[in-house]
Amino acid sequence: MASARALNGAAVESQLIERFFCGLGATRTDVVLGIGDDAALVRVPENTELVLTTDVLVEGVHFLPGAPARSLGHRALAVNLSDIAAMGATPTWALLALNLPQADEDWLQLFAAGFGALALRHEVALVGGNLSRGPLSIAVQLAGVVPRGTALRRNGAHSGEALFVSGSPGDAAAGLKHLRGQLMATAQAGACLQQRFEFPEPRLALGVGLRGLASACIDVSDGLYADAQRLLLASGCGASIDIEQLPVSWALRAALGESAWQQVLDGAEDYELCFSAPQAHAARIEALAARTGTAVSCIGTLMAGAGIELKSNNTVMQFSPLGFEHFRD
Secondary structure, eight states, X not given: OOOOOEEOSTTHHHHXXXXXXXXXXXXXXXXXXXXXXXXXXXXXXXXXXXXXXXXEEEBTTTBOTTOOHHHHHHHHHHHHHHHHHHTTOEEEEEEEEEEESSEEHHXXXXXXXXXXXXXXXXXXXXXXXXXXXXXXXXXXXXXXXEETTOOOOSSOOOTTOEEEEESOTTHHHHHHHHHTTOSOOOHHHHHHHHHHHHSOOOOHHHHHHTTTTOSEEEEESSOHHHHHHHHHHHHTOEEEEEGGGXXXXXXXXXXXXXXXXXXXXXXXXXXXXXXXXXXXXXXXXXXXXXXXXXXXXXXXXXXXXXXXXXXXXXXXXXXOOOOOOTTOO
């Protein structure tokens, strides 16, 4: 790889877009016109609904200064893919707006590699965007499609249903703490937690499979406790969560011991799926989890009322979550 260098001049933007972003991701037959014009043209399949989402990653807020460029490319797309997964949709086309302090070719090559590998894996085409100079920030807009009337929402849960979560929430936040030097862990556990933060895996296959099984769904980006509360509030019910049923990864338990369950509830940026479903669908959900290679845990039961009740060995526990809030100092 050539040494890093800052490029300047009026033609730099076009040169960089042509070199690093044209043709990035999947080649889709429904893209009529991609990068190179004032806007993209795409063909939306018949009998589908268009799903749109957007997220912005800002240096010092969502990632540490000097974070690996390949990880940033992956995460910028992954956080949006997770929103698409939570709707039970299939991703299709992406727009990328990238602000850079300087046009560093080596950084762009690694960023594009991280973004492009994930886009290719999930058949997403990059069809446009913007590249400009400024404080490092990454904005992605992502579209997806879902058969008409089948999208998952937050507001369909009912009392008596089961509450589920995919994967092992809490790992990503612990990985960030490890990167900051705020969490002591073995080399193996620390590397595992750091990987979960830097390269989250959106649960797209699970989300599609949950259509017709789940009654409500939300992606876990601000913490399991906080996002489960949002699902419950939208659905007008409460939940009882069994602490012993929370999925705790070996790495998180190795790092935090008996207090790991608190990180499972409070940790953010895992991009797992939290969803409700009738108890009668439990076996089909277990089969779906096996088929998609995604761990799924039943963590509680929905009930009348509001809020979350935490129990351990039939004893109600006290818990004060922080989660992630965008405007907290």
